[in-house]
Amino acid sequence: MNKKILIGVLIVIVLIIGVIVYMSTNKTETTDTDGTSKTAQEEIESYAFNYNGKEIKLGAEFSREEFGQELGYSEVPSCAFEGVDKTYTYEDYEITTYQDGDKEKIRTIYLLNENAQTEEGVKITDSLDDLKSKYQEGPTISDNKYTYTKGDTSIEFIVENEIITSIEYVLNVE
Amino acid sequence: MKYIRTIAIMIIFILIFILLNMLLSPKYMTDLVEGSMISQYYREDKNHEVIFIGDCEVYANFSPMVMYEEQGITAYVRGSSQQLIWQSYSILEETLKYEKPKIVVFNVNSMRYDEPVSEAYNRLTIDKMKWSKQKVDIINASMTDEEDFLSYVFPILRYHSRFDKLTKEDFEYLFKTKNNTHNGFLINKNIKPVENLPTKRKLSNYKFADICYDYLDKINKICKDNNIELVLIKAPSLYPYWYDEYEEQIKEYAQRNQIDYYNFKDKIDEIGIDFSMDTYDAGLHLNLDGATKMSKYFAKILKDNYNLIDYRENEEINNIYQKKLTEYKEAIK
Amino acid sequence: MANIILLILSIAIYLSFGLTNAIYILFSTITTFFAAKNLNGKNKKIILITTIVLNVGILLFMKLYLFGQEYITALQDVNILVPVGIAYYTLQVVSYIIDVYKGRIEPQESFFKYLLYVIYIPYLFIGPINRYEDISKDLYAKRKIKSENVWNGIIRILWGLLKKFVIAGRISILISTITGDTEIYKGAYALLAMLLYSIQLYSDFSGGIDIVIGASKIIGINLKENFNAPYMAEDVKEFWRRWHISLSTWLKDYVYIPLGGNRCSKIRNKVNLIITFLISGIWHGIHYLLWGLIHGILVAYSKYLKTKWKILNRIINYIIVSLLWCFFVWPDTILALKMLVSVFTNFNYVDLFSNILNLGLNIPNIIVLVLSVIALAIFDVKKEYFINKIKTSKIEIKTCLICTLVIFILVFGIYGIGFNVSEFIYSKF
Numbered sequence A: 001m002n003k004k005i006l007i008g009v010l011i012v013i014v015l016i017i018g019v020i021v022y023m024s025t026n027k028t029e030t031t032d033t034d035g036t037s038k039t040a041q042e043e044i045e046s047y048a049f050n051y052n053g054k055e056i057k058l059g060a061e062f063s064r065e066e067f068g069q070e071l072g073y074s075e076v077p078s079c080a081f082e083g084v085d086k087t088y089t090y091e092d093y094e095i096t097t098y099q100d101g102d103k104e105k106i107r108t109i110y111l112l113n114e115n116a117q118t119e120e121g122v123k124i125t126d127s128l129d130d131l132k133s134k135y136q137e138g139p140t141i142s143d144n145k146y147t148y149t150k151g152d153t154s155i156e157f158i159v160e161n162e163i164i165t166s167i168e169y170v171l172n173v174e
Numbered sequence B: 001m002k003y004i005r006t007i008a009i010m011i012i013f014i015l016i017f018i019l020l021n022m023l024l025s026p027k028y029m030t031d032l033v034e035g036s037m038i039s040q041y042y043r044e045d046k047n048h049e050v051i052f053i054g055d056c057e058v059y060a061n062f063s064p065m066v067m068y069e070e071q072g073i074t075a076y077v078r079g080s081s082q083q084l085i086w087q088s089y090s091i092l093e094e095t096l097k098y099e100k101p102k103i104v105v106f107n108v109n110s111m112r113y114d115e116p117v118s119e120a121y122n123r124l125t126i127d128k129m130k131w132s133k134q135k136v137d138i139i140n141a142s143m144t145d146e147e148d149f150l151s152y153v154f155p156i157l158r159y160h161s162r163f164d165k166l167t168k169e170d171f172e173y174l175f176k177t178k179n180n181t182h183n184g185f186l187i188n189k190n191i192k193p194v195e196n197l198p199t200k201r202k203l204s205n206y207k208f209a210d211i212c213y214d215y216l217d218k219i220n221k222i223c224k225d226n227n228i229e230l231v232l233i234k235a236p237s238l239y240p241y242w243y244d245e246y247e248e249q250i251k252e253y254a255q256r257n258q259i260d261y262y263n264f265k266d267k268i269d270e271i272g273i274d275f276s277m278d279t280y281d282a283g284l285h286l287n288l289d290g291a292t293k294m295s296k297y298f299a300k301i302l303k304d305n306y307n308l309i310d311y312r313e314n315e316e317i318n319n320i321y322q323k324k325l326t327e328y329k330e331a332i333k
Numbered sequence C: 001m002a003n004i005i006l007l008i009l010s011i012a013i014y015l016s017f018g019l020t021n022a023i024y025i026l027f028s029t030i031t032t033f034f035a036a037k038n039l040n041g042k043n044k045k046i047i048l049i050t051t052i053v054l055n056v057g058i059l060l061f062m063k064l065y066l067f068g069q070e071y072i073t074a075l076q077d078v079n080i081l082v083p084v085g086i087a088y089y090t091l092q093v094v095s096y097i098i099d100v101y102k103g104r105i106e107p108q109e110s111f112f113k114y115l116l117y118v119i120y121i122p123y124l125f126i127g128p129i130n131r132y133e134d135i136s137k138d139l140y141a142k143r144k145i146k147s148e149n150v151w152n153g154i155i156r157i158l159w160g161l162l163k164k165f166v167i168a169g170r171i172s173i174l175i176s177t178i179t180g181d182t183e184i185y186k187g188a189y190a191l192l193a194m195l196l197y198s199i200q201l202y203s204d205f206s207g208g209i210d211i212v213i214g215a216s217k218i219i220g221i222n223l224k225e226n227f228n229a230p231y232m233a234e235d236v237k238e239f240w241r242r243w244h245i246s247l248s249t250w251l252k253d254y255v256y257i258p259l260g261g262n263r264c265s266k267i268r269n270k271v272n273l274i275i276t277f278l279i280s281g282i283w284h285g286i287h288y289l290l291w292g293l294i295h296g297i298l299v300a301y302s303k304y305l306k307t308k309w310k311i312l313n314r315i316i317n318y319i320i321v322s323l324l325w326c327f328f329v330w331p332d333t334i335l336a337l338k339m340l341v342s343v344f345t346n347f348n349y350v351d352l353f354s355n356i357l358n359l360g361l362n363i364p365n366i367i368v369l370v371l372s373v374i375a376l377a378i379f380d381v382k383k384e385y386f387i388n389k390i391k392t393s394k395i396e397i398k399t400c401l402i403c404t405l406v407i408f409i410l411v412f413g414i415y416g417i418g419f420n421v422s423e424f425i426y427s428k429f
Helices: A002-031 A128-134 B002-024 B035-044 B064-071 B083-096 B109-112 B118-125 B133-142 B156-164 B168-172 B208-224 B244-257 B264-271 B288-305 B315-332 C002-015 C019-037 C046-069 C073-076 C084-102 C111-119 C132-140 C147-180 C188-218 C237-240 C245-259 C264-285 C288-298 C310-323 C334-347 C351-357 C364-380 C382-390 C397-410
Strands: A048-051 A056-057 A071-075 A084-089 A093-100 A104-112 A139-142 A144-149 A155-162 A162-170 B050-054 B076-079 B102-109 B228-236 B260-263
Touching: A104 B244, A104 C147, A128 A155, A128 A162, B002 B156, B002 B168, B002 C397, B035 B076, B035 B118, B050 B083, B050 B109, B064 B288, B064 B315, B064 C310, B083 B109, B083 B118, B083 B133, B083 B208, B102 B109, B102 B208, B109 B208, B109 B228, B109 B244, B118 B133, B118 B264, B156 C364, B156 C397, B208 B228, B228 B244, B228 B264, B244 B260, B260 B264, B260 B288, B288 C073, B315 C288, C002 C019, C002 C111, C002 C264, C019 C046, C019 C084, C019 C111, C046 C084, C046 C264, C046 C288, C084 C111, C084 C132, C084 C245, C111 C132, C147 C188, C147 C364, C147 C382, C147 C397, C188 C310, C188 C334, C188 C351, C237 C245, C245 C264, C264 C288, C288 C310, C364 C382
Parallel strands: B050 B076, B050 B102, B102 B228, B228 B260
Antiparallel strands: A048 A056, A071 A084, A084 A093, A093 A104, A104 A162, A139 A144, A144 A155, A155 A162
């Protein structure tokens, strides 16, 4: 009699643990995208910029060596405070960074000409219709700026006379 | 008796509370001196004919001491870091309680900002202001979402976590203070030449916000009401970019309201500014040498075009200014 | 009159969390109120069971819904509002109806008086779970505000705030650093996080209870204590007699004893214990089933973990309880287990000591933390003594104490912009 109860309890325990483990593994699989484990709610989708097969991510750590010699470099300090925005200009795009603790991270990517295009295939000189066909989900429009947001990243397109004249990736950090 | 003692205890604690508020607030004396600029004015003799208002582009670029030495102009710069236009207005309003200058010079750079940039800048401008209607206005107009009014009344609410960062400065300047500027001009002797500037970004909208125009109107009106001549300027900074679209709007506004407007960005060569030598942060602000050139140039414009008195001939004022000049000369050595 | 104000205030605050909330709490109040009144005759058992099943069913459904939402995407689109305080008021109404059924108390005649018992705002968010028989006398008495109660209540509230803001807030900085990057921070870091979380959870939770007790004290309602120096317990069983007492006794009276308690075979007794703790786990959230289970087993076999030495027992118990909080530190169960395992496999203690100042607190802050934790421990062990001492001290002393507490919290509390993102801008100050 007692043995039966014990066995019953054990089976229940094993089942419960099994269910929990199963559910938890399911969760980690779907979210383990960039090596760090995040819970389901924290999963972050974001826009990334591809250039010559290289993926440049907003908020990622910036290393000058990795990008090679830049064409131009400038530091723009803010008045009074020590924080410095650094800008690195390359042939077809320009990166600005910010300081997060002792790490330098990418804040914006500005596309300089039609040699650079977004992951979804939009470049400067494309038409507004191209933009609308390649980006489905509705942008927020202010004046002639079309902003598409994914997670904490956005792409801002400026459209003049139905033609895209400026594309910038922006990380929305405080 | 019981109540008297209880009240006495409460008073003692209120005093401790006030003292802690003072101790934990930043003093802005040896570090981040930009925060002490607004309050230095309260200790000055108020006899200025020219008052500057605006952001860092005024306090870094215009030296009243040079203007006095050159032309005998008595000027004071009531600038502060990232001074937004509604802050400029309140500071002007406050200044007019103390004195009536002949000319108010406003640097138009802040027209581009229609919302507070960051809490930290608000603190630099507001923290050390005297309490007045203007201070209340300025706080209400400038607060970011994360701020609340009470933390300006009781700085301890904002700065309590400084308890572990207190330095000698906090004790040394608990009750006393010192002057960090020369009539509002902050000396910077460093040189950092302009090499590269970020690519000029396109903006979706170049039109100044309505709120900025409202305050520019207010500044214009308060000057008119007080018989003060308003002069608009744009300092010769290379960055942040002053777009042509901005320039057009200011020109149009000045013309419509019959205000004089000087854009020194177009006069860089005439003034003699060399951006490989005359800037301390690669084109944002002028250093001492640059500011000296700028101030001489502007002093001459003011002297030639406006009815200003040469105070070098006024013995009483001249005595005061000679003393200031000696200090200034000492400081720029 | 004063009670009407109290009721209106409670309802108003409760409604401010949304109108839908009100439907649930009103449902629970109405069902139990009328059921309790009609608990006579031959149908009384059916009425009792239906009412309990309905009320507990809603709570269980909410818990399942919250759990399911994290795993099943379809559920994420279904938005069900989980009413504020449901975990607490459900237990209160269930205890009420069972007590009426057992004849321990008379059913309340006035609906509004009963509503006050359910919705009385201070305890709706963090407990304690009150029994009708304990609280009804104070709750429905003629309200008289006594200055002595006010002073003592304020002191109690401030003490609670101090625990929350100075201790819990400070520890949360360390813990959020550690949980923020599970790749770097494991092993010794995980152990540190768990040991600290014990203190954080305790300060935060008991601090909240202090505020509830203090606020009630001011208006003349005496609530029962919910904690009794829990980390002074020598085994897990004793821990549960000292931790969240109102929940433990509720579970004991309405789950464990009805199951048969210890008046049955040894094995059955242990099974009862385990079931009770499983239910405790579900009440905390379906995630915590495993946590409840382990606690149940530990309570059932707690005597085997005891040594002869009191202090050693306390240390062992503290470590065991802390390690089990891992399910609360890392809400992801698998991750929590991984971290738990890493404590025994990843010996990076040297690394931890060299890096300890980079976790978010500098030396002055650590000193403040350590001193306040010591003060908390001393106060908790001698709680009775201190409470009596304060009660009987002169008003001048009380004023001093209040002012000191206020200033201490204002200076050393973790609140406001100071510790946020803008901190790095201000690091120069």
